[in-house]
Amino acid sequence: MLTVNAYAAVSATAPLVPTTIQRRDLGPHDVLIEVKYAGICHSDIHHVRSEWGEVPYPLVPGHEIAGIVTEIGPAVTRHAVGDRVGVGCMVGSCGECTSCLKGEEQYCLPGNILTYGSVDRDGTITQGGYSTHVVVTEDFVVRIPQTLGLDEAAPLLCAGITTYSPLRHWGAGPGRKVAVVGLGGLGHMAVKLAHAMGAEVTVLSQSLKKIDDGLRLGADAYHATSDPDTFEKLAGTFDLIVNTVSAPLDVSAYLSLLAIDGTMVNVGAPAEPLSVNAFSLILGRRSYAGSAIGGIRETQEMLDFCGEHGLGAEIEVIPASKINDAYERVLASDVRYRFVIDTATLA
Secondary structure (H helix, E strand, O other), X not given: OEEEEEEEEOOOOOOOEEEEEEEOOOOOOEEEEEXXXXXXXXXXXXXXXXXXXXXXXXEOOOOOEEEEEEEEOOOOOOOOOOOEXXXXXXXXOOOOOHHHHOOOHHHOOOOOEEOOOOEOOOOOEOOOOOEXXXXXXXXXXXXXXXXXXXXXXXXXXXXXXXXXXXXXXXXXXXXXXXXXXXXXXXXHHHHHHHHHHOOEEEEEEOOOOOHHHHHHHOOOEEEEOOOHHHHHHOOOOEEEEEEOOOOOOOHHHHHOOEEEEEEEEEOOOOOOOOOOOHHHHHOOOOEEEEOOOOOHHHHHHHHHHHHHHOOOOOEEEEOHHHHHHHHHHHHOOOOOOEEXXXXXXXX
């Protein structure tokens, strides 16, 4: 087994600390990846602070992984040594249920194997990308186009696919009006992607402090939700609203912004329950939905789309020693728009 450097959470309240972990020996279909960059996702913070359930400490987070293949198992056919690759939120699934057979492994009925904090097939706990190397079965490794830098591509493995999937599923494109709630790590990618798909894009943010960024990233309009007039002016406007924030909000107020047959999709995942007034749905034949990440096939499609359109994440690259500072800055919304760890600093 390979011993590698990493950063781990040891409890829900303690700072992350340097450590070493072991990676399994390569099986026939495994790929060894030298991690070059790992994005910091808000869900990493939720997980390591036990806000979404029990955590098997110590735990190495990270599910936005970009790197280079350095070794492959004897039966690997999808990847070769030297390939630029990525790993997202999943490293396995049953492969047999109706969801998996449709290429929707994110909705695996028995439950997929998450990149960190899940029980792997061998009974060990998966450890994520805040590390120098990772071993993953070839079916859950995707190719990163040459047109994208590995650093800007890393957040696409979560933030990119989490927003791409609902935009594609609910038909964002020419003639469609799309609103993005929140201009953060997820929201900034939603704006870029929806604009590249040809939709008319509006950002709905608490204030106008990021308006210049929003317009630069591809938004056609930008409104402050702290202004009550916003909800009156925009009532009945949007075909699709993608809510990217992981905080409670007045769902019914946002539903009022939908046109008839419009859909509001939650991709942000607040720890608190959200309530909905049924009449907000009934009176406009509106829908309120949720969406997870995409399957592996769709993740590759997203990366190819981003490569074709030159859509990388807006990033701030940090050394591993700044991970805990980055967590606090994420919680304070003090990042534009995704932290990415240079894993060379783990050595």
